[in-house]
Amino acid sequence: MQQALYTVAENQKIADGIYKMTLLGDTSGFSAPGQFVNVKLDGFYLRRPISVCHYNSNTLTLIYKVVGGGTDAMSKIARGASIDLLTGLGNGFDLSASGDSPLIVGGGVGVPPLYRLCRDLFAQGKRPTVILGFNSEKDMFYIDEFARVAYDVRVVTADGSFGDKGLVTDVMHTISGYSYFYACGPVPMLKAVCRMADTDGQISLEERMGCGFGACMGCSVETAAGAKRVCKDGPVFTKEALKW
């Protein structure tokens, strides 16, 4: 973990209630896709944990949904502003388990941390198939970005306004032969994906956090190996560890 000040280079709406923030600063604290940052916001006591969509040597991309006062304030931060982040938080995805043709399943605001994962797997010569689920066409984002770094991208919307109509699992059950899976999204989706999956896999969880770095034990989850902190021991857990 590091604490650092970042400069906001971009903070714009990319879908209904969904914003993309690009930040300039020191990204040396990151070591794996799926890690997150904890954002200090003026006028709010607790920081807000936000997953990292992408990073390179000096830029960081966050995609977040406005769900309350904190994220609403975040969406109004102007370009050029300086913000205080705790970076490199949590354990990200383990790419070494992926096999040659991993399946990546994302739902709604669970999609962003899967982008860097997909990109890294693709760069390693793997053939990731991606299923992205949204409520409606107006909620969709990053379809083209995924298409550039995936073997195949399938989009599903709950209302059928774009792509297949239904849930990610409706598409998932038509796909076979994948070597491993990675998933991030709402808990009911993650549980359904785990039940349907033919292989082992990794799941990234979300929880309300106090600190984001393992001190307060506010965000714990029961696992096969006892209570684990989503922020410090996760947010990525194996299907086996969660007993899902």
Next chain:
Amino acid sequence: MVDTSVCLCGMKLENPVIPASGTFGYGAEFAELYDINILGTFSFKGTTKQARFGNPTPRIAECSAGMLNSVGLQNPGVDEVCEKILPAMKKYFKKPVMANIGGFSVEEYVYCCEKVSQAENVGLVELNISCPNVHGGGMSFGTSPEEAARVTAAVRKVCKKPLIVKLSPNVTDIAAIAKACEDAGADGVSLINTLLGMRIDIKKRRPVLANKKGGFSGDAVFPVALRMVYEVYEAVKIPVIGMGGVSSADGVIEMMMAGASAVEIGSANLVDPFICKKIIEALPGRMEALGIARLADIIGAAH
């Protein structure tokens, strides 16, 4: 050169800054960020006889200038703490630590305090009779003078280190409870634990916390905590550790002027993991500016 040292129950601390239980884990996460040996000491996560997961999530909620938690004493149990965590702690914390003990019965408090107080690197025991997040124990011992005295007396008989009783602010007369603890043999008192509170999600029309209610802490509680420390200082002769909403060197000084011999820093650690280091580094400068040569001289100065 100013002197930041204080004496707490016979233990000399380089400075009065003590991260509070539940906001500092067992120190390992912070030891990765800075050398935590600069701290006076720290109070580790509340420990019970059996391992506990605690309450269901969500168990954290935002408030104006503060937060609610309903963690509910998640911990691996006193045996694991004594056998694994405390020996491992010696590698990154060379000073005697404060062991925070929670419980659900007098017998449990006695068992845990007797065991943990025998550990070589435990210097002080903080008896948590004020956790608002567990049922059938915890705070129920801390809300009546008779019950507080009963558990204090029982633990005092077996505790091998100075015993500090951590008090609940969710009472009518905290000074009476502090006095009862002193009379029952407590070597010190610490206060305040969190204030019982709640939030409701107005879209869902349901409490934010799965446990409905939780403990309120953070900057907002400082005046309440300060007032209680002031009252307790007048009621007892044993040392008082002040805590509640402290997040600056000036807050530490103010708490000491109210009567605190040492000051615990809680929720501020969660928002700024470097806050205790910053406070310790800022103290000498603030002392010089305020004409304080020895920090110990200002304890109770406002009375």
